[in-house]
Amino acid sequence: xxxxxxxxxxxxxxxxxxxxxxxxxxxxxxxxxxxxxxxxxxxxxxxxxxxxxxxxxxxxxxxxxxxxxxxxxxxxxxxxxxxxxxxxxxxxxxxxxxxxxxxxxxxxxxxxxxxxxxxxxxxxxxxxxxxxxxxxxxxxxxxxxxxxxxxxxxxxxxxxxxxxxxxxxxxxxxxxxxxxxxxxxxxxxxxxxxxxxxxxxxxxxxxxxxxxxxxxxxxxxxxxxxxxxxxxxxxxxxxxxxxxxxxxxxxxxxxxxxxxxxxxxxxxxxxxxxxxxxxxxxxxxxxxxxxxxxxxxxxxxxxxxx
Amino acid sequence: xxxxxxxxxxxxxxxxxxxxxxxxxxxxxxxxxxxxxxxxxxxxxxxxxxxxxxxxxxxxxxxxxxxxxxxxxxxxxxxxxxxxxxxxxxxxxxxxxxxxxxxxxxxxxxxxxxxxxxxxxxxxxxxxxxxxxxxxxxxxxxxxxxxxxxxxxxxxxxxxxxxxxxxxxxxxxxxxxxxxxxxxxxxxxxxxxxxxxxxxxxxxxxxxxxxxxxxxxxxxxxxxxxxxxxxxxxxxxxxxxxxxxxxxxxxxxxxxxxxxxxxxxxxxxxxxxxxxxxxxxxxxxxxxxxxxxxxxxxxxxxxx
Ligand SMILES: Cc1ncc(C[n+]2csc(CCOP(=O)(O)OP(=O)(O)O)c2C)c(N)n1
Ligand code: SF4
Ligand SMILES: [Mg+2]
Numbered sequence: 001x002x003x004x005x006x007x008x009x010x011x012x013x014x015x016x017x018x019x020x021x022x023x024x025x026x027x028x029x030x031x032x033x034x035x036x037x038x039x040x041x042x043x044x045x046x047x048x049x050x051x052x053x054x055x056x057x058x059x060x061x062x063x064x065x066x067x068x069x070x071x072x073x074x075x076x077x078x079x080x081x082x083x084x085x086x087x088x089x090x091x092x093x094x095x096x097x098x099x100x101x102x103x104x105x106x107x108x109x110x111x112x113x114x115x116x117x118x119x120x121x122x123x124x125x126x127x128x129x130x131x132x133x134x135x136x137x138x139x140x141x142x143x144x145x146x147x148x149x150x151x152x153x154x155x156x157x158x159x160x161x162x163x164x165x166x167x168x169x170x171x172x173x174x175x176x177x178x179x180x181x182x183x184x185x186x187x188x189x190x191x192x193x194x195x196x197x198x199x200x201x202x203x204x205x206x207x208x209x210x211x212x213x214x215x216x217x218x219x220x221x222x223x224x225x226x227x228x229x230x231x232x233x234x235x236x237x238x239x240x241x242x243x244x245x246x247x248x249x250x251x252x253x254x255x256x257x258x259x260x261x262x263x264x265x266x267x268x269x270x271x272x273x274x275x276x277x278x279x280x281x282x283x284x285x286x287x288x289x290x291x292x293x294x295x296x297x298x299x300x301x302x303x304x305x306x
Numbered sequence: 307x308x309x310x311x312x313x314x315x316x317x318x319x320x321x322x323x324x325x326x327x328x329x330x331x332x333x334x335x336x337x338x339x340x341x342x343x344x345x346x347x348x349x350x351x352x353x354x355x356x357x358x359x360x361x362x363x364x365x366x367x368x369x370x371x372x373x374x375x376x377x378x379x380x381x382x383x384x385x386x387x388x389x390x391x392x393x394x395x396x397x398x399x400x401x402x403x404x405x406x407x408x409x410x411x412x413x414x415x416x417x418x419x420x421x422x423x424x425x426x427x428x429x430x431x432x433x434x435x436x437x438x439x440x441x442x443x444x445x446x447x448x449x450x451x452x453x454x455x456x457x458x459x460x461x462x463x464x465x466x467x468x469x470x471x472x473x474x475x476x477x478x479x480x481x482x483x484x485x486x487x488x489x490x491x492x493x494x495x496x497x498x499x500x501x502x503x504x505x506x507x508x509x510x511x512x513x514x515x516x517x518x519x520x521x522x523x524x525x526x527x528x529x530x531x532x533x534x535x536x537x538x539x540x541x542x543x544x545x546x547x548x549x550x551x552x553x554x555x556x557x558x559x560x561x562x563x564x565x566x567x568x569x570x571x572x573x574x575x576x577x578x579x580x581x582x583x584x585x586x587x588x589x590x591x592x593x594x595x596x597x598x599x600x601x602x603x604x605x606x607x608x609x610x
Contacts, residue, residue, distance in 0.1 A: 009556065016564040019527075027585075066528055222316065231584070232589065
């Protein structure tokens with residue numbers, strides 16, 4: 001059962017866990033998602049991080065965190081999480097720490113490592129039933145190194161490595177489906193532009209144990225080419241156009257937590273960002289139509305299975 | 307050889323300014339290196355780009371430590387120690403500061419060993435065009451460049467942008483060029499650095515300490531508070547108390563930095579020491595109670 005969430009934004013925590021003064025871009029959508037997660041998980045969290053933009057958060061001597069942080073090799077965050085979890089379990093077993101001192105182990109990684117070189121370590125950790133929460137902030141590229149295309153870059157997007165007239169030729173890898181295929185405890189897509197949905201899913205995940213993923217669309221002004229002020233509007237557009245379905249996998253079933261109605265044309269989303277500007281040119285009319293088709297088909301299937 | 311360093315903040319187009327100047331110098335027949343500082347360029351955070359140009363092959367590599375010309379896109383950068391804006395400035399370094407304030411004020415404030423020039427703020431100049439403006443101003447100081455070479459380099463470097471953006475950039479760069487036309491030739495080429503005559507420093511050898519003593523032990527939490535990221539702001543979100551309905555949760559929830567708090571009267575308060583000026587709050591406030599005030603103007607009003 002999916003528990004009901006808070007009904008109003010004012011019910012969200014108004015005390016915040018992370019300190020200000022982070023070195024991330026003004027308007028970073030990845031930071032926005034992490035803030036919500038930290039606000040609800042609290043200080044008793046160990047973050048295990050793979051290289052990416054958010055690694056810069058904890059660069060000695062500066063850190064916004066009040067709890068612990070472990071930086072691992074880019075492919076190995078879930079393996080690092082296993083070590084931390086095992087260590088905590090041993091201490092608990094021995095009675096060296098009490099249950100009130102137990103910590104939640106949170107992997108924090110970008111789409112590049114989560115859907116690329118970190119996938120094998122992730123898959124193995126899920127196989128082993130590791131009790132951990134995984135937050136993947138998806139800015140759809142290798143943001144920290146200058147927004148090269150990653151496995152999560154959507155078709156048509158311009159990146160530092162996809163500069164052709166039609167943008168990125170590949171398709172966005174479906175990390176939600178890959179996780180769900182492992183039959184883990186919980187998988188959900190979220191975005192900070194939908195704070196109530198996000199809060200409910202964080203709390204659902206927090207109250208479960210086993211492998212759990214929160215996959216957050218993370219609008220990125222620097223990599224996506226838009227004014228930082230537009231970040232929340234763009235996150236919302238991703239949901240309203242149906243390009244970022246909000247859904248969750250619990251007890252072996254996928255449920256959509258929000259069906260966009262009316263569903264806006266994908267063009268509206270593309271028009272909001274420099275990385276898609278070329279899609280609106282007359283010569284890319286067919287590509288644009290194909291992208292709309294793809295989205296329509298997705299939602300048609302959702303309806304058929306409802 | 308010319309050694310030129312541009313300082314700005316992520317999003318102002320300073321990396322592009324380096325490319326424009328580099329391309330113009332290359333078209334003028336010089337050998338050129340241009341590169342932004344490698345690493346994570348954060349929107350709003352200090353960044354720099356550098357250009358070397360010479361009639362003979364360039365053997366120097368890496369960051370420019372002693373610039374002949376230093377272009378500072380934003381006076382705020384001077385207050386950020388980690389941005390290292392004035393590092394390596396000597397008596398022959400020409401500093402070009404982009405500000406709306408008078409040169410006398412900045413001469414007194416900075417007390418530099420070398421010449422200081424002001425590149426004035428231009429009418430219609432938005433923050434994102436600052437790169438084009440700085441490239442135009444810098445080009446005016448070099449004898450090798452003229453307006454034609456500058457315009458050609460801009461068209462080439464901005465070719466991926468819309469015609470309208472290119473036109474605006476061109477117009478602003480030309481205006482900046484014209485504003486400094488009287489200073490042509492003030493920046494002079496310096497000799498390349500040579501390894502001949504290099505003396506090894508008189509190193510002191512210190513015995514190693516135990517790791518437990520010499521390695522950092524990081525137990526302090528939330529130290530990022532000490533970083534004044536408020537200095538990143540180009541524009542300041544200002545809440546009009548007359549329009550604010552006190553539904554603080556909207557601006558506060560969406561603030562990605564969580565620097566909007568509610569006071570005892572249930573009114574939102576922005577922590578300007580840390581707000582980076584993303585202006586998401588402005589876009590989310592349904593009552594349009596937040597406006598964006600250019601930082602220099604806001605700071606002036608504060609002082610007045
Ligand atoms: C094994 C390895 N390869 C490459 C790098 C360089 N690197 C650092 S961050 C990064 C990008 C990571 O992308 P993503 O996981 O999407 O995070 P983002 O930067 O977008 O936040 C890369 C390639 C690295 N640190 N380790
Ligand atoms: S590049 Fe994008 S993801 Fe990285 S810190 Fe900046 S806004 Fe965030
Ligand atoms: Mg990424």
